[in-house]
Amino acid sequence: MSADRWYKNAVIYSLSLDSFLDSNGDGIGDFAGLLDRIDYLQGLGVTAIWLMPFHPSPRRDHGYDVSDYYGVDPRYGTLGDFVEFTQACRQRGIRVLMDLVLNHTSTEHPWFQAALADRNCKYRDFFIWADKRPEDADEGLIFPGVQETTWTWNRHAQAYYFHRFYDFQPDLNLANPQVQAEMLKIVGFWLELGISGFRVDAVPFLIAADGINVKDPEPAFEFLRHLREFAQWRKGDAVFLAEANIPPEDCVRYFGETGDRLQMMFNFPVNQTLFYALASGDTAPLREKLQASRDLPPIAQWAHFLRNHDELDIARLPDEQRKAVFSTFGPDEEMQLYDRGIRRRLAPMLGGSRAKLELAYSLMLTMPGTPVIRYGDEIGMGEDLSLPEREAARTPMQWSAEVNAGFTPCDEPVRPVIDHGPYGYRKVNVAMQRADDGSFLRWIERMLRMRKELTEIGHGEFTILDTKSHILAMQYTYEGRTSLFTHNLSDRKVEFAVKLDDKSESVRPLVCLQTNRSIPASDDGSHDLVLEPLGYRWFRLGGLEDMIVNGGPAADTPVRVVQ
């Protein structure tokens, strides 16, 4: 049965259509373009694509301001193109997840328009209103510096409406059963068209909407169970991946004590402490957040990422740690955003250092859960800080050294292509890296291939082994297989010993998966290891080709010759 939990050993790739590939020369990426590059993604090792919002929308927040939940923005294609795309993915065994933005609509959504026009129509109660400006209207801003209030006056409605995010994104009123019914209908519709699940936007805010009582609402966790139950009646293997940037101890309520709510959550605490570890070499906070991320119901799964389409949000780090991350990865004011984050891509944050990029990816790929990669990071793309807010890290995909990086022949791409400096498309592009076996793209391909063979990471149990403070050594065990992942966060070579927690009876050598070398155990059963500065090594007992018979190696399995 565990094999049916497909999301536990998936590799998710997130992309927004508008910046991936333009097929018709209007400067905007589209479904036909994406369709043309599915084989590229399959070759990379991707098993699921997370599509960012593609609905009709004024696009004032990158499509997270939806004006029709049942449609496809004509700039990207038609509903027909969407189904062609899901079908093409299915043929290749690739799953599709899509963004589900239910916390708010666009002010242009017909529900909101109807609510403005008529105080007595049924859509009025789809949103949250106040006759007087609530006293806390200046609190709880999500985009400080850009957004000024959470309540905005509308003269047609003759009332204030509530918006957790920008003023053009009125919050839906989850307390209204008709709103809940509409939400389920949207979920059912897209499942019918061939997708495998949703990345659920802004979940803490979605379930915080408690009618007019926005100040101290009781989270509507029951709704998460409804959502899950409904989706699984319609499509048994459908999953929800929640965006909720909350402390780890609160997360279990999103999964549900018995695992009856959402199956997956992004692990923001691990993400923030991982960047702190990269900035400082200190792995203690990361270990602590990893420990806090265990003991989940069996169905639950973390999703891990390095960068996403938003700012790198480090608000939850203690002051000293946050300062360290800012000063190492985003020292200039123009690199920072909303008093809490860094609006850069991964490669420039790491100073373009290949060793650091490999270390960061190796860490992320071996965190307990499912990896999520952001388009362009597989070739080490950069950012454009002249663009506003989060747009800086949303520039077009760099396919080749042709005009506009091979993204579009149009003179006016949806956002400017990065065309100068060390991350310009003539230096960083897919075509060049494909042709170079030593490239970062080739490295990622090899790592993803290996990562998928190591099913114990996504499915198994982990233990953090006792070692030196700059070293992170994690062991995973699942169905008789045991692996060990070691990382050196310091810039010095480190020698250390680890003792695996291994209960299997047969003696299998510890095989390094990068070098195919076997490491013998010392007399006390521990292994002596050496890691280069910023080095990492992946190991499995018996190697990747270890034979598993009835959950463990057969007695007469020949043991690999130690080199």
Ligand code: GLC
């Ligand atoms: C989420 C999205 C972000 C968007 C916001 C409002 O945080 O990740 O991009 O702006 O929700 O929908």
Ligand code: CA
């Ligand atoms: Ca186009």
